[in-house]
Amino acid sequence: MVSALAELFTPSSRDFSVQEAIAKANTLIEAMGWIRRFRGKTTVIKLGGSLLEDKMALMHILLDVVFMESVGMKPVIVHGGGKAISNALAETGVEAKFIRGRRVTDAATLEVVKRVLAGELNEFLTEEMERLGGRAMNLSPHTTNVLFGEKLPTETDEDLGFVGHVTRVDRSVIEGLHYTDQVPIIPSMCEGEDGQLYNVNADTAAMAVAQSLGAEKLVFLSDVNGVRRDKDDSKSIIDSLSAEEARHLIDEGIIEGGMIPKVEACLETLGRGVRKVHIIDGSIRHSLLLEIFTTSGVGTEIHP
Ligand SMILES: Nc1ncnc2c1ncn2[C@@H]1O[C@H](COP(=O)(O)OP(=O)(O)O)[C@@H](O)[C@H]1O
């Protein structure tokens, strides 16, 4: 009698698997509103070079992108590769030098940037996405270039060499790929009118692409959980940052190094057609989907 009662109140393993399936179905239903909201809209995803070193994290990010594309969103990947470039330079005995987060790029450095960023990394990302079941196309100066620009004018006397900024994006190629359900993968280099190639900070390249496409969202995936009051303390993350406060934090030196071009890119993007800009930690599993498909989101949102 006791064991018969216990059986009544103890769910069998079959009940559990049904409960699990119901929970999964609920998750899908919850996501429906977000999927509807972003279907047909462009999200530009900037992949930071620090993440490209973490193969597991990278695989999950690319899977998230494959998912986004599968549900009718239009993702565009713009990638950096700062660490890989610095490693390749170190192998040739050249020391990396940065001014306000931008690499000083002489002719020899430019050759390494072309090989590593526009070649190896760009091809690797495209192949990896295809391996995960997505359709991707690499748009680099070695294949089809879509970023055009000029040498970056600097405020000081210091010459950054072959460092450029993007002044025009060939939207038609990117939109054509979306039409055929392919994800464009773009390295951060641009071509000048005379055919000269320039090394572009990947944050500013992503910004230019997002502006040109009138993207709904621009997401910077980095190796930190967002902008922090103390860069070494993950608990000091700022969830929501106004443009004014961001400028103040740069002036105070609280935002420094590689975070400067990222935040500057956010500030320039806002108010120019891009509705939302976020900096999130790409090493957290599915952080991209969490950002897009949850109300609270993750990381730091920068607002006007
Ligand atoms: N206030 C800050 N909050 C968070 N990170 C900061 C801050 N100031 C500087 N950083 C640095 O910025 C780095 C992210 O920039 P970067 O190395 O260029 O990344 P990515 O390769 O993702 O573009 C972090 O790893 C961190 O060391």
Ligand SMILES: CC(=O)N[C@@H](CCC(=O)OP(=O)(O)O)C(=O)O
């Ligand atoms: C001009 C300039 O600084 N270009 C960058 C391009 C790559 C980049 O920005 O990579 P991350 O996203 O990993 O920082 C560089 O040479 O490192």
